[in-house]
Amino acid sequence: MSSSIVVAPSLLAADFARLGEEVRAIESAGADWLHLDVMDGHFVPNISFGPAIIKALRKHTTLPFDVHLMIAPADPYLAAFADAGANHIAVHPEASPHLHRSLQAIRALGCKAGVVLNPATPIETIAWALDLIDIVMVMTVNPGFGGQAFIESQLGKIAALRTLIDSTGRPIALQVDGGITTITAPKVIAAGADTLVAGTAVFGAPDYATAIAALRGPA
Numbered sequence: 001m002s003s004s005i006v007v008a009p010s011l012l013a014a015d016f017a018r019l020g021e022e023v024r025a026i027e028s029a030g031a032d033w034l035h036l037d038v039m040d041g042h043f044v045p046n047i048s049f050g051p052a053i054i055k056a057l058r059k060h061t062t063l064p065f066d067v068h069l070m071i072a073p074a075d076p077y078l079a080a081f082a083d084a085g086a087n088h089i090a091v092h093p094e095a096s097p098h099l100h101r102s103l104q105a106i107r108a109l110g111c112k113a114g115v116v117l118n119p120a121t122p123i124e125t126i127a128w129a130l131d132l133i134d135i136v137m138v139m140t141v142n143p144g145f146g147g148q149a150f151i152e153s154q155l156g157k158i159a160a161l162r163t164l165i166d167s168t169g170r171p172i173a174l175q176v177d178g179g180i181t182t183i184t185a186p187k188v189i190a191a192g193a194d195t196l197v198a199g200t201a202v203f204g205a206p207d208y209a210t211a212i213a214a215l216r217g218p219a
Helices: 016-028 051-058 075-084 099-108 127-132 154-168 185-191 208-216
Strands: 006-009 034-039 065-070 088-091 112-117 135-139 173-177 195-198
Touching: 006 034, 006 173, 006 208, 016 034, 016 051, 016 208, 051 065, 051 075, 065 075, 065 112, 075 088, 075 099, 088 099, 088 135, 099 112, 099 127, 127 154, 135 154, 154 173, 154 185, 185 195, 195 208
Parallel strands: 006 195, 034 065, 065 088, 088 112, 112 135, 135 173, 173 195
Antiparallel strands: none
C-alpha cells in the first residue's frame, strides 16, 4: 500500500536560508511532490512567499510543484503561479466567488486543479465541480501556520470524500494537510487519503529519506 502513497513535503518547514539545497535534498530522499504554501496575510494570518520564489526554485528540481494558494482573491494570480512553474494549483472555495470558473482557469493554464477544504468547509461545496477537480485537499488544521495539532474530526470527512471520489470513477487525488506525523498518517491513509503533505515531520527530521518512508508506512 505504501508505494501508492504520495508524500509532498511542505517548503514552509524548510530552512529558508538554503531553499535550493533543501529542495534538492527532499527530491533525493524520495519525495513525490513539493508542496508550496502561498499566504497573503489576508486570507490567512501569515505571509509566506510568492511566484518569484517558486520560479527561482524551479531550476533546482524536477518534482511537481503543488501550489496551495491561501490568498484572496486567487484568480488574478493564477497565471503568475503557472508561469513560475506550478504543476498543480489549489484554491479555497472561500477565496473565489466562482469556484467553477477558477478551476476552468487553472486547467486552461495547463495545471492540475485542486480545491482545499478547511476544517469547517462542507464536502457539498465541491460536489458539483468534481468534473473539473484533479486534487481535493482536506485541511486537518486551520490554514495559516505550520506545526498545529491534527483535528481528528476530519477523518470522517476524508472517508466521505473517498466514497464520493470513487463514485466518479475519476483519478482525483485525495490529499491531507496539517499535523501529519507517523502517528496521524496511518489514520488518514486508513480513512482513504492517498497524498500526504508534511512539513516538520520531514524537514524537522534528521534524515529526510527515513522520514518520508515512515510516513508512507510499511511496504
